[in-house]
Amino acid sequence: MSSEYYEYQLTIDKILDSGSRSFPNREIVYRDIRRYTFSSFSDSVKRLMSGLKKLGVKKGDRVGVIDWDTDVYFHTYYAIPMLGSVLHTVNIRYPLELIVKTILHAEDKYLIVRDEFVPLIEKAANIMPVGMKVITYSDNKEKVKSPISSADFWELIESNEPIEVSEDLKENDMATIFYTSGTTGEPKGVWFSHRKIVLHTLSVSLVGARAPLNLTSNDVYLILVPMFHVHAWGYPYVALLSGVKYVLPGKYDYGLILKLMDKEKVTYSAMVPTILYLILSHPDAPKYAHVFKRWKVTIGGSALPEGLAKKAKELGITVIAGYGLSETCPVLTTGYYNSLVEGLDEEKKFMEQISTGAPIPLVQIKIVDPSTGEEKERGKIGEIVVRAPWLTQEYYKDPEKTKSLWKGGWLHTGDLAYMDEYGYLHIVDREKDAIKSGGEFIPSLLLENAISLHPKVSQVAVVGIKDEKWGERPVAFIVPKEPINEEELRQFLLNLANEGKIQKWWIPDKFIFINSMPLTSTNKIDKKVLREMAQK
Amino acid sequence: MSSEYYEYQLTIDKILDSGSRSFPNREIVYRDIRRYTFSSFSDSVKRLMSGLKKLGVKKGDRVGVIDWDTDVYFHTYYAIPMLGSVLHTVNIRYPLELIVKTILHAEDKYLIVRDEFVPLIEKAANIMPVGMKVITYSDNKEKVKSPISSADFWELIESNEPIEVSEDLKENDMATIFYTSGTTGEPKGVWFSHRKIVLHTLSVSLVGARAPLNLTSNDVYLILVPMFHVHAWGYPYVALLSGVKYVLPGKYDYGLILKLMDKEKVTYSAMVPTILYLILSHPDAPKYAHVFKRWKVTIGGSALPEGLAKKAKELGITVIAGYGLSETCPVLTTGYYNSLVEGLDEEKKFMEQISTGAPIPLVQIKIVDPSTGEEKERGKIGEIVVRAPWLTQEYYKDPEKTKSLWKGGWLHTGDLAYMDEYGYLHIVDREKDAIKSGGEFIPSLLLENAISLHPKVSQVAVVGIKDEKWGERPVAFIVPKEPINEEELRQFLLNLANEGKIQKWWIPDKFIFINSMPLTSTNKIDKKVLREMAQK
Structure with a gap:
């Protein structure tokens, strides 16, 4: 009398499924080049899965992607993990030698490469993994002529029928891998399972709805975090789950970005402070006052300088800070209003929202003495250590660094901070800085x-x-x-x-x-x- | 070189922790009798855990609760599962014989009983499980004088220091058990793990923020679903995660409930249609027009009659329907606006929001032929079958009924419905009706x-x-x-x-x-x- 109970797996296809069913006509826009609805995008992802499978991609195979923030990249965020293979978001800002090093370390078997990066990869062809297949594409769908190209990305989609995920796709399967930027020392690999990404998506979606961002399914996202960088902070997944229109800017060109923001009625972005600085000081910026007035922004990656935050505020931009690491998927905290802050005066609320923020749902944070590991009192400076359902299990192939990362059962961020009376973190330094x-x-x-x-x-x-x-x-x-x-x-x-x-x-x-x-x-x-x- | 990686468990304490850290001064109110902040409630729950542990409660032990919707019940929703024991929400509307039957079937080792139910339990003392301990309480904290009482609930809290959850609490541990109302045949037991409840809480929180409810952390909940009924639809958990004030009405007295709604500025409730009918037709109702104007309501448990929904709308109440079963934790669908409906005219939107609703995040629904199991086209009537991360694994100790529940790897709801062009379910009948x-x-x-x-x-x-x-x-x-x-x-x-x-x-x-x-x-x-x- 055995039951056919279905053990539900928290896999990325469930996000795509929820998004395309509840918001079938919501759009994904790549510059002025291509538009999808969630429904047509879902179909396209499932065709790509089919194409990749025919090409030979198997469960566990690493597939690297070398691209700007395009519709192609957006496809790979779903199709590669849904096939059971692993998305390696290659850091295109690395020098070539380091790019190759990470590809070898991750053992990529396939590489999806935008045409303008093909010459770069050709140059390194002889030191790439043996037998690696390269899939190329260009924006206008013309085939890329190169001796290293084994397949055309668009053909993989267009000449195949959609397939569904396999029954043996499990939530603890590896979904993504990438390398921390390594401002000090060698890049370190971190990887994330389907389950971790799904839970991260749920929590980031929840916290986005809180004040002062108050994001709803009628917001329009244009994320200015490069897609090779830490799941572009989770937004390509959050977008589908939360049902928001998503605008992809390609290679960053701030004049074009301002135009896109206007035309597509963008209301929300996320970025490092440098990018906000570059946009606000762009010569065209004064023409877009009406766009800034409706704009909401999360700043992460580095601390948000108060001066920049105030300049943004003067323009009518709602700006909050967020905090996380490559090792943490990444989001740990954001500057939403908790119940202690919501009643404060505007000036005080503003100072909290641009601080390092408060833990998002399911995240647990302690401030500890870096040497003893003992918890510090409120207000005292120590190292931030965290627990959450979406932290990397290890530095890939590096048990020694993993051991110190997870010392005592808490992930060590290496950041020094204190927690203020309202429960908001204030980072005072990277430990190494x-x-x-x-x-x-x-x-x-x-x-x-x-x-x-x-x-x-x-x-x-x-x-x-x-x-x-x-x-x-x-x-x-x-x-x-x-x-x-x-x-x-x-x-x-x-x-x-x-x-x-x-x-x-x-x-x-x-x-x-x-x-x-x-x-x-x-x-x-x-x-x-x-x-x-x-x-x- | 072993790592101390922390395998994060989706356990109920994580909800309490997130709620009490992000919304420490948010309130839980029991009539005009007692008030807690999330922070003091968390402390109180951890004291209760300590008290129960000293009394002998062990991992896996079933603890039944016999009570109205009180602060005591609210404590047990957290403290019992957090101790690794299992919350049995006893259906107090059953005849005594059936109450005893479910207590025996669940093998309750402890029973928490409100004073007014003590005579009932005394009557059945000789047929209760051998060695079962009864914890009693009264609202005014006077000790209940009864030969069956082994401990006083308030003393368990007040004479103990808070403890934290044990390291061996796992997300797949049984957290809750209860019995379906059984309008036909014998009551059937269903149980849910910590993980299922946490994921249900995340998804129900997410969908509540969507139009037309647009719930935020500034809403005030007064839930009119009895707490013995299917996790009171998840709201005691949603409240902590979402940071909303929660008002507990005790035994339902509609005059008092209207007063509470006014005094505590209630903005949101959930209930079966009968209760909405009873409130709107209460002689005091005309005095509370200003309360109804800010009131948002989810109706579930039975279909929402159009006539009742329209009456509510005339009073300014925002009303939507929801759908789920005891077997499904319960929420599967609600009448939120998806991207196809949001642009329709008000009248059409209203008809969709009071339909059986659209799947909430992570829920997958098919309409199938009840005999062949084949999927039906849009618009055709068939049985609703579902997958979600929070469905019961089995009917407790009933492999035969479990087998038909999970036939073909989908949970069979026994409800006949069609899905309309916008993706909303319309139940036309219980299969058995x-x-x-x-x-x-x-x-x-x-x-x-x-x-x-x-x-x-x-x-x-x-x-x-x-x-x-x-x-x-x-x-x-x-x-x-x-x-x-x-x-x-x-x-x-x-x-x-x-x-x-x-x-x-x-x-x-x-x-x-x-x-x-x-x-x-x-x-x-x-x-x-x-x-x-x-x-x-």
């Missing part, structure tokens, strides 16, 4: 924030340099908005110190003025480069 | 709906009686609003038939006028009793 001066930490993010408040400062980054007397001392790199001298800045900071906003001994010994910040492959300020510059 | 006349089904719910539109009809139910010529013929039971005769009703239905809204041959052969409907233990109309009355 911390400046220790005279035995005490100088929280570089707080200091940067203070400097960013000066009206002539456009961007700022502080790093530590070795100092015989103090161990380390801070050096500030400044991109000025208009000419400014060191003395002016020093006086400004002294005033802040007198007001009790910073410590006097935090004031940098040296200010270096530069034209633009060196950026990492994920558009964060590259402090490694700055440290080298500062030592000289 | 279906009336087959001349080889064709008469959809009793559609017929009841038609009769309910007559202005003099207050409530209606149609059942089939045996007929020599046709097999079965319909008989209508009517609770009139004001005097009405059979001829008037027959003419009304003939007009509807001429307009093509019903079939002429559906018109009942007999109309029976009664003062009130017989109800089941969960306040649904008891068609079994009506069928007996009709045969006489």
Whole structure:
């Protein structure tokens, strides 16, 4: 008398299924090049699965993707994991040598490559995994002529009938793999199961509906996080589950992005602070005041400088911060209003929403002493350690680093922060960026924030340099908005110190003025480069 | 080099933890008797866990609860599963014999009993499980004097320090068990794991935020589904996760409920149609027009009659329907607006929101031929079969009924319905209530709906009686609003038939006028009793 009970698996196809059934005519838009409805997109994904399967893609096979933020990439977020294979979102901002290294480390058997990246891959053909098949495509659907191309992406879709996921697709199967940007040391691989992605999607969807974002299925997303970067923070999955229109910008061109935002009535975006800065300071920006007024933005990846947040607010943009790591899928906290903050005055609410934020549903956070692991009191600085249903189980093929990542059963973020009286995190430093001066930490993010408040400062980054007397001392790199001298800045900071906003001994010994910040492959300020510059 | 990776479990404590951290000062209110914040409630739950543990409650032990909708019941929804023991929500509307039967079947080792039910349990003491311990309480915290009482509920909380959940609590552990109301045949036991409840909570929270309910953390819930009934549709868990104030009405007293709704600024409720009917027709109702204007309601448990829905709408109430079974945790569908319906005119949207609804996130629904299991086209009537991550794995200790429940890997609801062009279900009948006349089904719910539109009809139910010529013929039971005769009703239905809204041959052969409907233990109309009355 055996039962045919169906053990429901939390797999990515369930997101696509829910989205395409509840919001069949919601759109996915790629520039002015192609439009899909959720329903036609679902059909297209299932044809791609069929095409990939015929090409030989099997359960567990890694499939790398090298592309901008396109409709092709959006397909692969679903089709590859739904086939039981593993989506490797290759970091296209890496130097070629590192790209190849990650492809070899992940053991990619297939690579999907946009035409403009084909020459790059041709160059490395002889050091790629043996037998790797390359699928190429171009925007206009013309076949890419290259000796390395084994198949055309569009043909895989167009010459096959849709198939459904196999019964042996399980929620703990590997769905995605990618490499952390590695501003220090070698890139490390992290991977995520279907289950983790589904649960992350549910929680990120839930928290988005909270104030001040108040996102609904009538919002329109244009996400400015490159799709090779940490599931583009989960939004390609959140979009289907939450039923929102999704606009894909291709390669970032801020003039075009502003136009797209206007034309497609975009209301929501997510990005690192640098991108927000680049958009707001774009020469066309003044023409789009009406677009900014309806715009809601989540900033993550790096701390949101108060100066930038205030500039956004003045334009009518609703801006909050979020926090997470490659290791954490990534979202851990966002600046939604919890029940303690919702009743505060506007100014105080604003300061909380642009802080590192409060844990989203199912996330557990502790602030601990980095050496002993003991929990710190509210308000005290320590390392952020976390538990959530969507954290990476390991650094791929690296048991040693995995061990320290998961020391004591909590994932160690390596970020130093305190939790304020309302339950919001305030990151004061990456552990590795911390400046220790005279035995005490100088929280570089707080200091940067203070400097960013000066009206002539456009961007700022502080790093530590070795100092015989103090161990380390801070050096500030400044991109000025208009000419400014060191003395002016020093006086400004002294005033802040007198007001009790910073410590006097935090004031940098040296200010270096530069034209633009060196950026990492994920558009964060590259402090490694700055440290080298500062030592000289 | 072993890692201490933490395998995150989807257990109920994670809901309590998220709620009490993000919404620490949100309130739980029990009448005008006691108030908690989420934070103090969490502390109280953890003290209760400690008290129960000291009393001897172990992992896997069943703990029955016999109570109205009180703060005590609310505690047990968390504390019992969080201790690894199993919450048995005993159906207090059953006759004593059936109550005992379910307690024996579930093998309850502990029973938590409100004072007014103690005499009932005393009466059955000698047929209860051997060694079962009874925990009693009264609202005013006076100890209950009874030979069967082993412990006082409040003392368990007040004389113990909070404890945390054990490391060996796993997401697939049994969390709850209860018995389906059994309008036909013996009650059947269904049980749910922590994981199922957590996933149900996430999805129900998500869909509540969709139009037309648009629920946010600033809504105030007063749920009018008895807490012994299917997780009171999930709201005691949804409340903590979504951060809403929750008002508990105790034993239902509609005058008091109206007062509570006013005083506590209630904005949202869920209930069976009978309860909405009782509230709207309460003599005090006209005094609460301002309360109804802000009120949003989900109706489930039975079909929402169009007449009642329209009356609610006239009062300014936003009303939608929902659908689910004891076997399904329960929510499967609700009348939220999907992307096809959101653009329709108000009248059409209203008809969809009061239909059986559209699948909520992660639910998969098919309409199949009940005999062959083959999927039916859109618009055709068949049985609803479902998959979701929160369906019961079995009828407890009943492999035979389990087998037919899960035939073919889909849960069989036994409900006949069609799916309309917009993707909304329309239940036309419980399979067991279906009336087959001349080889064709008469959809009793559609017929009841038609009769309910007559202005003099207050409530209606149609059942089939045996007929020599046709097999079965319909008989209508009517609770009139004001005097009405059979001829008037027959003419009304003939007009509807001429307009093509019903079939002429559906018109009942007999109309029976009664003062009130017989109800089941969960306040649904008891068609079994009506069928007996009709045969006489």
